[in-house]
Amino acid sequence: MHAPLDATPLLELDGLTVGIGGDAAPILNAVTCTLRRNEILGIVGETGAGKSLLTKAVLGLVPEGLRVLGGDVRFDGCSVFDRRNEDLRDLRGGKIGLIGTNAKALLDPVAPVGRQIARVLRAHARVGESEAQSRAIALLREVGITDPERRAKAYPHELSGGMAQRVVIAMALVTDPAVLLADDATLGLDATVQAQVLDMLVQRCRRRGLGVMLVTHDLGIVRNCCDRIAVMREGELIEIENVDAFLRGPRQAYSRSLLEAAKARPTPSIARHTASERPLLQAEKLVKIYGGPFTHQVRALDGVDFSIRPRETLALVGESGSGKTTAGQCVLRLTNPTSGRILFDGEDVTDLSAQKFKPWRRRIQMVFQEPYVALNPRWRVRDLIGESFRLLDPMSRGERERRISALLDAVHLPSSLASAFPHELSAGEQKRIGIARALATDPDLVIFDEPTTALDIRVRAQIIDLIRDLQSRRGMSALFITHDLNSVRSLAHNVAVMLHGRIVEYRSAEDIFATPREAYTRKLLDAELPVEDPPGRATNVSEAIAV
Amino acid sequence: MPLAATWHRLPRFVRIILTRLGMIVPQMLGVTLVTFLLVRLLPGDPARLILGNFATDDSIKALKQHLGLDQSLPVQMERYLIAVLHGDLGMSPFTSNPVLTDLAQRAPATLELIGYAMILTVIAAVSLAVISVVRPGGIVDVVARIYGLVAGAIPDFWVALLLVFFLFHILGWAPAPFGRIDAMINAPPTITGFLTIDSVIAGDRTAFWSAASRLVLPVLTIAIVNTGALMKMAQTSFRGAYQSEFVNHMRLCGVPERRIIRSALRNALPPIISQTSFITGFLLGAAVLVETIFAWGGLGQYAVQAVVNSDYAAIQGFVLVASAFVLVVYSVADILYELADPRIQV
Incomplete structure (x- = not known):
């Protein structure tokens, strides 16, 4: 399958097949690949491709109801499935470390994290508790946690997501494994934290000569960290290739479509505004303070100004806690700003009562971040979309049906989906329903809260295309709240970078990406792991470190 | 606030125990109040209950005075509290022992x-x-x-x-x-x-x-x-x-x-x-x-x-x-x- 190996493989997957058995199609189908020492292999695929199952099967622990139907996994030449209890336990966490996604759920909530790391070490090596503790603390320092002595005593709920992820990484590294399986290890982390974590991971692997399997759905990560890439689709490994060769041109059509989808699109051009044109939305000196006079106060928004003209898209960009979501909520009057004004179409809507604001709601709509949470699970798509019509004048049943199928058509969904329930839809379809709901009242401004996070590569590209398409056809304005710079490139005309409740840089998208002025903006841009080389920047993490 | 700062420097389990022990005192006071009122809420006159149906008004009055039942409610409550604090829960006429x-x-x-x-x-x-x-x-x-x-x-x-x-x-x-x-x-x-x-x-x-x-x-x-x-x-x-x-x-x-x-x-x-x-x-x-x-x-x-x-x-x-x-x-x-x-x- 691959060029002659330069060393004996550390890990060999040989026709690994996992499924429920019987006539059902296997979930992993004859997966064959190898992992060598000092190699980082990226495994890419969309949801349901079987990536996570692959990592669990390598450790000989498939979820209940599934079993290994055929093939073998060999570590250092010996089959994983032949190993007996103690031997297998030594393999898990000892020889092969696993870094899972969503670190907070992977940590024992009632044990200090230092002790949890020590626990894993003591499961594999004869060391005393205090010795294990000090090794844990040393490792915490190594994975970039400041003040590790104090942090080791902290409980998981006292740590941020990024810090918890580092703890999980330390748990995987503490036994000095020969192989590391990283299953979407940076999902949901802020870009700068993700870059730090990946960088640290790559460095350690290079230094110790580990073999790493990096499971991800982000081709940017693969490009910047991995040596080889394996593409998975519906349980099969369809292509294994060196990363450079893959980026030059994948052999499989599916791989090509993935790579194409991951690339940014040129920003849509809009007719230049005449200076006299009135902004559709203006936010002036918005301040939002959470907490009362006797408790700790948080300034979520600290004097934020922005404006959006008709047919224009503004992206609010920032990391978690920067106040970008609060800004969106203020515009929509989901929360009231402590001070400042919001002008919509020239009228001050800041202090309108809920009743008086209602007519405005049909003109300002929002697409929520988690579509599944935002959709009532007991309603059919028809009713979910139709609910928005209550803001409009009463209409006949036929009119209603016509409009619903027109909206479904607008978001490129078949009208047969009208009687489906949310749980029957894929994540991308749910997102589309969320968009259709927002479009139902034919709004002038739509607020998109993280429209592209946690979506598969191709689905994300489809959503971006859909939004672009809708904007050019309907001429609506958009406020885009996101930390995904790649989608900002494809969608936004203007970008406002937020930090600690303030806007630190606010310029046109072209300018901000070409010549970022503020240090923080540069830091954000540097943390981005693009699939293509942006002009003037060539930072392949793995190459840089290998040198 | 130095007091708050000292408080937060205490180990967590000390803070937990102190807070809980601090709550016991008012809770116990509340319980005592309820047990006191419990008897006051019972129908009938305690003195008459003790002496029975054939007691004379004079003997009832005398017993009332003796028991302090002619005093106001707060005074009775105070006496009761003091008695409880001294470990005096009264006598049981049926076992002829102090209740304690x-x-x-x-x-x-x-x-x-x-x-x-x-x-x-x-x-x-x-x-x-x-x-x-x-x-x-x-x-x-x-x-x-x-x-x-x-x-x-x-x-x-x-x-x-x-x-x-x-x-x-x-x-x-x-x-x-x-x-x-x-x-x-x-x-x-x-x-x-x-x-x-x-x-x-x-x-x-x-x-x-x-x-x-x-x-x-x-x-x-x-x-x-x-x-x-x-x-x-x-x-x-x-x-x-x-x-x-x-x-x-x-x-x-x-x-x-x-x-x-x-x-x-x-x-x-x-x-x-x-x-x-x-x-x-x-x-x-x-x-x-x-x-x-x-x-x-x-x-x-x-x-x-x-x-x-x-x-x-x-x-x-x-x-x-x-x-x-x-x-x-x-x-x-x-x-x-x-x-x-x-x-x-x-």
């Missing part, structure tokens, strides 16, 4: 019974729950399932009688259900009032074995009746922890199964703690049928006697002691609960 003496004699009997019964209940319930979750479909799981089904429907007096019938009457393994210790054996000198502990302190082997063997049947009865509910709660709570993602992650990290079970159990503790405290408090009065069957001479029996005899001083004293006991149990449970879950802020 009566209670001090009987409380250890009940506490000893409840104490051992609860230890057995918790151990049995948690073990059954853990094993049935770890080995689903195993023999323990099946037994636990059947037991859990019938446990809610077993009355304690019935279990007690069955145990007495089989283990004492038929098999003769257990001692006779007549009191806490064999009548032919001298009880050890009272130190704690717990016969098992006192006999160990006195080094009296015969007394210890007699007291311990007398405990077996009633303790078994209470445990059999109460283990079911606790076991079901422990099962639910432990299953949630045992099937959570972090446990699976521990397994993928090669942590030994024993260690995993311990961690999962540690996570499952809070609901087990609260239910245990609830059952313990409840048993103080609810063990009365078991006490009666085994002629235990405990608090529950005393309280029932007092109610039957309209012995108000005794009822008042019992309610006071019972509430104090429940208060202590709940406080300990609260403290353990907060210790078990580091996410609770103090």
